[in-house]
Amino acid sequence: MKVYLAGPEVFLPNAREVLDRKIDLTRRYGFTPVAPGDLEVPATDTKRAKGFAISSINERLMTSADMIIANLTPFRGVAADVGTAFELGFMCARGCPAYAFSNTASNHFERVSRLYAGRILGDSQDRPRGPDGLAVEDFDMVDNLMLDGGIEARGGVVVTREVEAGRLFEDHRAFEECLRIATTRFLR
């Protein structure tokens, strides 16, 4: 069973090392890892052509995979990396089992509340909103309901764990827990 390893680890200075560690762990649990960056990007003339080439490779890798484990740890803000969210949606539409983890224990509502410095008020329908008027999802979910919902609908779970600040993308325990849970479902 091939598992696509989605997440913003590709942006890390030590991306290769961190991805290799995840690849190694995935194999140990009996799955075949498929990770962005596995294939070589062909030479291109423009920046855009290079971006498209990488996108095309990643889509091909996803299409070859049977399952996804997505890293939803907040990236440059309060929410998951949008590339990872795209990939999660992609694999959900393909009907693949989806798992995810986040290396922070705070849920979506808590993080957005912090962004608004706690200034959340209920509107006339008691729906929580920030001072900018934008509704704040309050569904006991790790991120936007499409992400948590897509995973749940495909029998997966989102594992969360508070880790050391300096090891946000290098603590693999929540990722490993996803592998372990998937093992009980798909392998013996």
Added chain:
Amino acid sequence: MKVYLAGPEVFLPNAREVLDRKIDLTRRYGFTPVAPGDLEVPATDTKRAKGFAISSINERLMTSADMIIANLTPFRGVAADVGTAFELGFMCARGCPAYAFSNTASNHFERVSRLYAGRILGDSQDRPRGPDGLAVEDFDMVDNLMLDGGIEARGGVVVTREVEAGRLFEDHRAFEECLRIATTRFLR
């Protein structure tokens, strides 16, 4: 042809009004609009159950649609709304034509550079990185390459336009331009 209208407009204080305007415009261009919030959410016991119910309705609406127009205007930070990114990936995996717009003219690289207060340095391979070491995608793209790439691969485009700050989610000209472009491709 049914068009799924993805975007963070659902969070606005005047969400219904803004969505109705987009629905109306979509019809005027000869398409059938499908928007999150079109169906009633059944009563549920818990917050999570409610979130799952909404996710399930939105997935059903997407599955009924033939095309997506996604609003990638940055939401609570430098990137698109992750729910919208999930939905874009979902529709791309279904092989549907995908269009998007953003009501800011700045691209991904410019926005992340601003987030890092301009402190971007090239690494040993001349790849731009922020002071936190994270690579900054520099592909002349509106957002993460999976989003721009997924749209391009399905014959779509991303329309950008700088709008008045106060009308970030109420200026529909870039959205309308997506409709117009899709019309030339699918309708006569």
